[in-house]
Amino acid sequence: MTASLEDLEEQLVQLRALLREARRARDSATVAQVRCELREVETAWEAALDAEEAVEYDTRQPPSPGPTGRPPLDPTPSSRPTPQAKRSSQGAVPVREQVHQALTLLGAPAAPKLISAAHEAFFSGSLVAAKLASLRRDEERSFNAQGYARPYYICAALTHDHLTPARGLLAVSVWPLERRVLGPLSPRVDFLTHAVGTAEQIQRLTTAGHPPSNAAWQLLRRFALNIPGAYADDLDPARVISAAHTEAAVHQESDDTQRSVAAERARSGLTDSQRLFGAARPHSARRDADTTGR
Template sequence: MAASVEELEQRLTVLRARLRESRRAGDSTAGARIRKELREVEAEWEAALDAEESLQGSPAVTPPVQVEQWSPSLPGRGAVPVREQVYQSLTILGAPASPKLISSVYEAFFSESLVATKLASLRRDEERSFAVQGYSRPYYICAAINHDRLTAARGLLAVSVWSLEQRLITPLSPRADFLRHAIGTAEQIQRLGNAGNPPSEAAWRLLRRFALTIPGAYSESSRPDPERVLSAARAEAEVHRGEGSRERIDAARRAREQLSDVQQLFGARELHNALRSGGGVL
């Protein structure tokens, strides 16, 4: 069955976000692949729109404006797959995050809910899929990687198009990633406001939670000022930027040298698991 205009518009939104992320990661190969898919979906959108007009006899509709924001799913038009919900939330946050935060972000910016318990087996399912299909998908929901043992960081999800450096967890990562989450949330609220789509109260509550623990970000007004949050979060992030960079660079180099493609996305196996499955001994 051919996709509807609304479904294709949602796909276009997702592809544009993926393209933005690939450019941030400096991945020209992924960028070229996404641009090709974007052109194909745009052609499908045009064809679907023409077909809809021919059936309804309606006047031409202006193509959607390419605004860098997420368009909430329309009620009653089918649920968005869990992996795509997670991808959309992580793209807003811009750094590895827990299922609980991912769920909160999705519910704040989209019309559907995301039950955090549904994410329990997602990473394992994605790893199995990658082992079979390789890079055939535009992205995978993968693991954050511990910088020392190069194993999967417990309870943290990431996106495969991010660089290894972006997915690594160092001693300074909890605070640095928190600031990145705050920046991503504030930027998304700004995008929605600029596009004439008022953010939900849940989005404002989420931004307030971030602002409360960032020096200079919080005010006593009923709603936090996104620009104030951005300024304060970016200022603190700049202080942390150089402190963990060498650690991340060294860990990323070791990971690329020592790990397979699967392990670079989903982490090396814990030692006791490797011994148990391989029958090895110390």
């Protein structure tokens, strides 16, 4: 019998508690065994969540198509899904996992408003941006207390010069440092990454026979209007992807170099916690040089 999402979530809580106890007891054999079980249950949870969302897509009433076959870009309030039409058990999915879903889709550090918009566009349930204000601090406290007990943490993007938290930007801990450190060109490069992630998700939904929501098209339109060559007479995800890649290529080499240098400084000069959540005080390259020269 297939376990329900609620059963799997309860198993995850129990296994994480066991893992924490085993780590504190320095029982490496038990730690390895529990980690293996934890990965299996996490995989089962993801599969169960995907299955539930697939059922919701099949039962969801698609919006009325516009003249081009796509939903209107400026829907009236009555055409938006009502709260009752969304997952009735949305409270069962923690905010951190909703944020993880949206960030994984976007593919780069993002602000709470964009994370909320992406979640509304592609996932069931609502994600209020205001709820994300304390999430990073909660994740940092959890990491400092339990170490790597969770498969991922919602962490901070880091400034390239001081390696402090980039204000208002969230990232995923399993991303490489080069992806989480922001140089002068990174905001634009990440914007283009967000656009590509959004367009590709719309393509996947369309290919699978699940009409993207009005909110999804609205989000893509916001990106397309700010990318040269991405928007013509209609909104085409493939055109957005091509235009975003074309512009990104202009900035990519310089941005990659700046991020790489900053990431190396973070690896050599910060603790595990600081590499995820940022240094409390500015940690500059000049200070590293001064310390080395003493």
